[in-house]
Structure formats: C-alpha cells, structure tokens
Amino acid sequence: MxxxxxxxxxxxxxxxxxxxxxxxxxxxxxxxxxxxxxxxxxxxxxxxxxxxxxxxxxxxxxxxxxxxxxxxxxxxxxxxxxxxxxxxxxxxxxxxxxxxxxxxxxxxxxxxxxxxxxxxxxxxxxxxxxxxxxxIRKTLGNVLLDNAVLSVVLSLTLVFLMLWMLNRHLQRYNHVCEQVMEGNLDYRIRLHGHSDQFEKLSGNINRMLDWNCVLLDTVKDTSNAIAHDMRTPLSRLRLQLRSMAETQEQPEKLREELQGAVAQLDYMVTLFDNILKIAKAESKEARTLFEYFDLRALVEDVLDLYESVLEEKNKPLLRHMTGQSIHLLGDRHLIGQSLVNLLENTLKYSPPETPVDVFLHASAQEISLQVADRGAGIAPELREKVTGRFFRADKSRHSEGVGLGLCLVNAVMILHGGRLSLLDNNPGLRVELSFPRK
Ligand SMILES: Nc1ncnc2c1ncn2[C@@H]1O[C@H](COP(=O)(O)OP(=O)(O)O)[C@@H](O)[C@H]1O
Ligand SMILES: [Mg+2]
The missing domain is CATH 3.30.450 (Beta-Lactamase)
Structure with missing residues (x-):
C-alpha cells in the first residue's frame, strides 16, 4: 500500500x-x-x-x-x-x-x-x-523512463526498510503486552537511549507498567493489612460469643442467636485466612521458605485426616499411589492446604456415596497429584473463571464457601512453577496439580 x-x-x-x-x-x-x-x-x-x-x-x-x-x-x-x-x-x-x-x-x-x-x-x-x-518531448520522456526503474527500486527499498523498522518496534510492544498478560508483571522494554518517538513510547509504556505495579502492590498491601488486622479481633469476638452460647443459663433462643453469630464470624475468619494464604503464595518471599519434603507422606497424612470426614458421607476414598517417597522442593503447608481445598470441594460438590479417587504419580519430568470425584463437574466455559478470586458457580451458592479455594490452589501452583488443570472425569471433575521436576 x-x-x-x-x-x-x-x-x-x-x-x-x-x-x-x-x-x-x-x-x-x-x-x-x-x-x-x-x-x-x-x-x-x-x-x-x-x-x-x-x-x-x-x-x-x-x-x-x-x-x-x-x-x-x-x-x-x-x-x-x-x-x-x-x-x-x-x-x-x-x-x-x-x-x-x-x-x-x-x-x-x-x-x-x-x-x-x-x-x-x-x-x-x-x-x-x-x-x-x-x-524536449523525446529527450525528457526517455530520461524519465530511464529514471523510473531506478526510482521504483529505490522506493521499494525505502518501503521495505520502513516496514522492517516499524515491524521491529511493534514486535517489542507486542512482546511486553504478552509477557505482562502472562503474569510477568516485572517485564519491561529494553531502552537503547535513542531520542526518537519509538524510544519515548517505550519509556512511557515502562513507566506506565511501573505505576501499575505500584498501584497493584498498594491494593494488595491494603487488603492484606485489613485481613490481617481484622482476623485477631474477629477470632476473639468469636471465642467470646461461643463461650456465651455454651453457658447453660442462657435461654434457648439467645443460644441459637449466639451460635448463628459464631457461624457468621467463622465465615469471616475463613475469608480473611484465605486472603492471607493467597497473599503468602503470591509473595516473592514465599520461595525463600521452600524446603525438601516427602510429598507422598504429606498426601497420606491429609488423606488419613479426611478419610473419616468422607466416610461420614459414605464416600469411599480410593488411593492410587506407589509406596515410594517423592521428594519435592516447596512449601509443604501451602501444598497440604491445596489438597485440603480440593477434598473439601469433593465433599461439597459431589453427591454422597460416590467415591473420591486420589492419584499420585511421579515421572522423570513431573509429579502429578490428581483428585477426581463423580459430581456434576465444572462446565468448560467456567473453568478459567473458577480459579479467580471470589468466583462461585450459581448452582454452588447454596453451599458454604467463599470462592477462594481454587484461587489459592492456582496461586500455590504458580509459586511452585507448576500447573493447575481442571479436567473432565466423565462424570465429575478431575483436578490435576502438576509439579515440574527440576
Ligand atoms: N469438585 C467440584 N465439582 C464441581 N464444581 C466444583 C468443584 N470444585 C469447585 N467447583 C466449582 O468451583 C467454584 C469455586 O470453587 P472454590 O474456589 O473452591 O470456592 P468455594 O468452594 O468456596 O465455592 C465452586 O463454587 C464450584 O462452583
Ligand atoms: Mg472450595
């Protein structure tokens, strides 16, 4: 053109x-x-x-x-x-x-x-x-015709040069957008110290991203600080209300009201606890606390704890894992909590008397931990949304929960350089946590 x-x-x-x-x-x-x-x-x-x-x-x-x-x-x-x-x-x-x-x-x-x-x-x-x-007509005509070939070649070269230059700059801008969208918020365009408009645009994009990071950190710090500061007084209040509810002199009606208030406070404490755990998983310092631990032993411990809870609903817990230890470098508390969140979900979102399968396999490349149930599963179009903060599918709103369980699992997987996949269990949901083996 x-x-x-x-x-x-x-x-x-x-x-x-x-x-x-x-x-x-x-x-x-x-x-x-x-x-x-x-x-x-x-x-x-x-x-x-x-x-x-x-x-x-x-x-x-x-x-x-x-x-x-x-x-x-x-x-x-x-x-x-x-x-x-x-x-x-x-x-x-x-x-x-x-x-x-x-x-x-x-x-x-x-x-x-x-x-x-x-x-x-x-x-x-x-x-x-x-x-x-x-x-004049003949000579000028000939000269112009001779020059025409040269000028076509020159303009072609010029156009290609301009397009190549433009393309190079656009590639840099697209690359930074892709990186930031993939969650690499610290990625910036490399500056060359030129004084042209492209360099100016690159500098402005970098400054804009810096400013976004500052704003994002402020919002995160504020919500974490609120969650942190509210947690202690709420827990105290909860304890006081519980001990009042347990006092025998209280009339029955008042005891019921107090138990209701305790349940409300439980919800709020869980909410703030989850916000703080996600903040921990998303913080850069979390990696400094990594240590080697036996993932198989951790999974067995959590399953032992949950087996009886599942049994109450007549849900058999089927373990599919080898007896060998699987060593993993990571945060055992956060990974344990992730497994708890997945088991809690199978309790809430799959019917009683249906089994829950837990798989743990390790290959040379990766370690795969899977929890599968026989419930309704998650529709493919909702799978990306359920890992966001506070998202709960409409049909799940009647059950207890704050919509932060899978969000925490996702943050924990990102922290460990791994991947959370929501798959079809035909019927039901199969959640896979895969950790890379370095
Ligand atoms: N095993 C499951 N089967 C069906 N739906 C699920 C399952 N696990 C999670 N979900 C859906 O994903 C949503 C988000 O889950 P989660 O983040 O754990 O929040 P919460 O459990 O508090 O609702 C749930 O509200 C539910 O709709
Ligand atoms: Mg949950």
Whole structure:
C-alpha cells in the first residue's frame, strides 16, 4: 500500500515536470510569433497591406531563423516561406497546428501558428515549427523512463526498510503486552537511549507498567493489612460469643442467636485466612521458605485426616499411589492446604456415596497429584473463571464457601512453577496439580 502511494507520488511529480517543460516550450513559441505579428501590425498601420508584403521577405532574411514561418496570401497567391496554406475559415484569435508536407529543401514539419486577416482578401500567417517541442518531448520522456526503474527500486527499498523498522518496534510492544498478560508483571522494554518517538513510547509504556505495579502492590498491601488486622479481633469476638452460647443459663433462643453469630464470624475468619494464604503464595518471599519434603507422606497424612470426614458421607476414598517417597522442593503447608481445598470441594460438590479417587504419580519430568470425584463437574466455559478470586458457580451458592479455594490452589501452583488443570472425569471433575521436576 505504502509502495503504491509512493509510486503514485513519484509518477505525479514526474508528469508535472514533463508537462511544465512542454508548456514552457509552447510559451516561448507564442512569444516569438507574437513579436513578429506586432511588428507586422506596425508596418500594416504605416504602409498598408503592400508594405507588409514587401517587409515580410526582409524580416525572414534578417531573422535567419529556419524554424520561423511567415506568409501573406492575397488573391490566392502566397508570399513568404510557406508553400501551402491552411484550409478552412480559421478563427484569428486562436492558435492552430498544421503539418507542412515535404517540399524541396524542407522536411515535413508541424507548425504552430496564428492567422491574422489584413483586409477582406488578404491573410497573414505567422508560425513556428514544433521541432524544439518534439525534441524536449523525446529527450525528457526517455530520461524519465530511464529514471523510473531506478526510482521504483529505490522506493521499494525505502518501503521495505520502513516496514522492517516499524515491524521491529511493534514486535517489542507486542512482546511486553504478552509477557505482562502472562503474569510477568516485572517485564519491561529494553531502552537503547535513542531520542526518537519509538524510544519515548517505550519509556512511557515502562513507566506506565511501573505505576501499575505500584498501584497493584498498594491494593494488595491494603487488603492484606485489613485481613490481617481484622482476623485477631474477629477470632476473639468469636471465642467470646461461643463461650456465651455454651453457658447453660442462657435461654434457648439467645443460644441459637449466639451460635448463628459464631457461624457468621467463622465465615469471616475463613475469608480473611484465605486472603492471607493467597497473599503468602503470591509473595516473592514465599520461595525463600521452600524446603525438601516427602510429598507422598504429606498426601497420606491429609488423606488419613479426611478419610473419616468422607466416610461420614459414605464416600469411599480410593488411593492410587506407589509406596515410594517423592521428594519435592516447596512449601509443604501451602501444598497440604491445596489438597485440603480440593477434598473439601469433593465433599461439597459431589453427591454422597460416590467415591473420591486420589492419584499420585511421579515421572522423570513431573509429579502429578490428581483428585477426581463423580459430581456434576465444572462446565468448560467456567473453568478459567473458577480459579479467580471470589468466583462461585450459581448452582454452588447454596453451599458454604467463599470462592477462594481454587484461587489459592492456582496461586500455590504458580509459586511452585507448576500447573493447575481442571479436567473432565466423565462424570465429575478431575483436578490435576502438576509439579515440574527440576
Ligand atoms: N469438585 C467440584 N465439582 C464441581 N464444581 C466444583 C468443584 N470444585 C469447585 N467447583 C466449582 O468451583 C467454584 C469455586 O470453587 P472454590 O474456589 O473452591 O470456592 P468455594 O468452594 O468456596 O465455592 C465452586 O463454587 C464450584 O462452583
Ligand atoms: Mg472450595
């Protein structure tokens, strides 16, 4: 597109140059012809038609210009250096063209002329041949044609250079967008210290991302601080209300109210606990607390704890794992909590008397921990949303929960460089936690 526009501009400039040169050659001819007509008009005024007929050969001789053509036709006879006369009744105010045929000592030639009536039977013709104009037309045409190839090559190179440069800059901008969208919030465009607008844009994008990080940290710090500061007084309040509810002197009605208030506080404490755990999993310092531990032993411990809870709902817990230890570098509390969250979900979202399968496999590349149930599962279009903060599917709102369980699991997996996958268990949900083996 750019190339086409450039070619059009160059071609128009060339056409303008070409037509300007031709026009100026015509203008010169008009000037010469007009000077001679003026001179002969003066002769006509002083000496009449006869005077003009006498003066004409003298002027032709004196000028010595072989391109100049002048003639007077009186009663069918031509005086001057013309041997033919234009046919028809030609307007004296216009410029005309005609071709003079070959004549001994004169090649065929085109002339540009004016026809002036001297009296009723006499006409004056003054013209100039177009050899000069033809010469300009030919030479300029050839030069422009020769240059055309060069300018097409040059403009093509220019367009490719510009597109290449633009493409390089756009790639840098796209790359930073992709990195930030993938969660690499610290990624920045490398600056080269140039003073062009692209460098300025890169600097501005970097500053904007810096500012976003500052704002994001402020929001995170504020919500974590609120969660942290609220947790202790809420826990105290909960304890006080519980001990009041347990006092036998309380009337039954008041005890029920107090138990309701304790349940509300439980919800709030869980909410703040989860917010703080997610904040811990998302903090950069969390990796400094990593240590090697036996994942198989941790999974067995959590399953032992939950087996009885599942049994209460007649849900058999089926373990599929080898007896060997699996060593993993990570945060055992956060991984343990993740497994608890998944087991809690199978309790809430799969019907009683359906089994829960837990798989633990380790290959050379990765360790895979899976929890599968036979519930309704999660619709594919909701799978991305359920790992966000506070998201709960509409049909799950009747059950207890704050919508932070899978969000924490996801944060824990990112912290460990692993992946959380929500799969189909046909029927039910199969959640897979895969840890890379470094
Ligand atoms: N095992 C499961 N089967 C069906 N739906 C599930 C399962 N686990 C999670 N979900 C859906 O994902 C949503 C988010 O889960 P989670 O983050 O653990 O929050 P919560 O358990 O507090 O609702 C749940 O509200 C539920 O709709
Ligand atoms: Mg949950």
């Amino acid at each position: 750019l190339f086409v526009v450039l070619c059009m501009v160059i071609t128009s400039l060339r056409l303008v140059t070409y037509s300007n040169s031709i026009n100026s050659a015509y203008h010169d001819i008009q000037l010469i012809v007009s000077v001679h007509i003026d001179e002969l008009n003066d002769v006509l005024a002083a000496d009449g038609v006869k005077g003009v007929i006498q003066r004409l050969p003298v002027m032709l001789r004196e000028s010595g210009d072989v391109h100049l053509y002048m003639g007077v036709r009186a009663a069918g006879e031509i005086t001057g250096n013309l041997h033919v006369w234009p046919k028809g009744d030609l307007n004296s105010h216009r410029w005309w063209r005609m071709t003079l045929p070959y004549y001994p000592a004169q090649a065929e030639t085109d002339i540009y002329f004016r026809l002036i009536p001297l009296d009723a039977n006499t006409q004056l013709l003054v013209g100039y041949d177009l050899q000069g104009v033809e010469l």
